[in-house]
Amino acid sequence: AQSVTQPDIHITVSEGASLELRCNYSYGATPYLFWYVQSPGQGLQLLLKYFSGDTLVQGIKGFEAEFKRSQSSFNLRKPSVHWSDAAEYFCAVGASGNTPLVFGKGTRLSVIA
């Protein structure tokens, strides 16, 4: 079965600084990988996804993520963080065969002036 680890529970960055959120997965074959964002009291919104092709994927709101098979990682990046990016971010992994996505425990992002 697949699993996801998000090593950082909480990260604080200054507005305008760069951001990298870490995600490590465990799965024997090529995984389907996702990043979601959640504002307080809201549902999750899909930022980007990867399942084949170019290992650097672009998403909404200026986010990107890079799939590194050798490191079993799918880290999320943004070159310049805005105060509105403060939220909780979830990495998820899926496998073929209609099995449900497995989510990490999330990383809470705080943005300071």
Place this chain on the structure above:
Amino acid sequence: DGGITQSPKYLFRKEGQNVTLSCEQNLNHDAMYWYRQDPGQGLRLIYYSQIVNDFQKGDIAEGYSVSREKKESFPLTVTSAQKNPTAFYLCASSRRGGENYGYTFGSGTRLTVV
């Protein structure tokens, strides 16, 4: 616009009562899912359904029940057997082969036991 509607947004339950959370989608998605979210625990799968009249248990199904009589609807009942039901509940849906497309989520129901 298509989407998923969860209701109510806030729900209070007395101990020993069953309550039902509503989830309706108009995206024509085949699959629907219920997740429970607790602080620091991420999302944990309760039940999911790939087609009408069929559903499977997730990782934490004990104390919960579901039905899938219509493609658009996937209600979740939190029974009195659920020992710690206070949580944020999220419903999601996807096209068949959801691992290719990702899920669309509702805005959640916060259940509190009083």
